[in-house]
Amino acid sequence: MRDPRSALAETVGRIDSLLVKNGRTREDALDVRELSVRSGVPQHLIPVLLDGGALPPEDITERITNRIVHLRETRLRPDGSRHSYEEIASSFGASRASLSNLVNGRKKVSSPALARSTRSGGPLASTQAGIERFFFGEPNGWLSAEPETALNDALQRVLTDLESTDSSDNLGADRAVALRTAAGLPDDKWQLLQGVIKTLEEQARDDLARGESL
Incomplete structure (x- = not known):
């Protein structure tokens, strides 16, 4: 498996090359807030990662619980309200209290499954999968992904859009050359x-x- 920092650096390098080629900058092409929403990485840390910096070590349980909070704040119901702990937990057979206790970091956990998970350093795989399935439709490792991996995944849409625009520009230039040639x-x-x-x-x-x- 590739090192997450190297993979992110490669993606950022490709994006920077396309931006320079088209006379653009990161500031006008990258929406830090949107990248934060997609990746779960706090906005103030995204420029650090984009510049190749390293983040302080993060406890895996803290990362997961922070991202559960992030999901509730950014993936809202159609009416603009947050999904309740009960709604989320019941989707994978857990209780509201167990999920609330997990997120709030309480020592006393009502669910035996979640109690075992906290002793092992993070939520059980089934709990994480259930939460991811609720918000994304399928388990995808989003809750536990390293910040570099999460941001790299979020940047793929930006890279695809830039490459598509670049290809269109190249095609237009080729057509122009062909027409000028045909005229003679x-x-x-x-x-x-x-x-x-x-x-x-x-x-x-x-x-x-x-x-x-x-």
């Missing part, structure tokens, strides 16, 4: 090119017509 063709070759274009247009219309008839 002799009449016979220009007529040949027009014939090819006409054939392609007719084929495209035929393909579209067949698709609409299905």
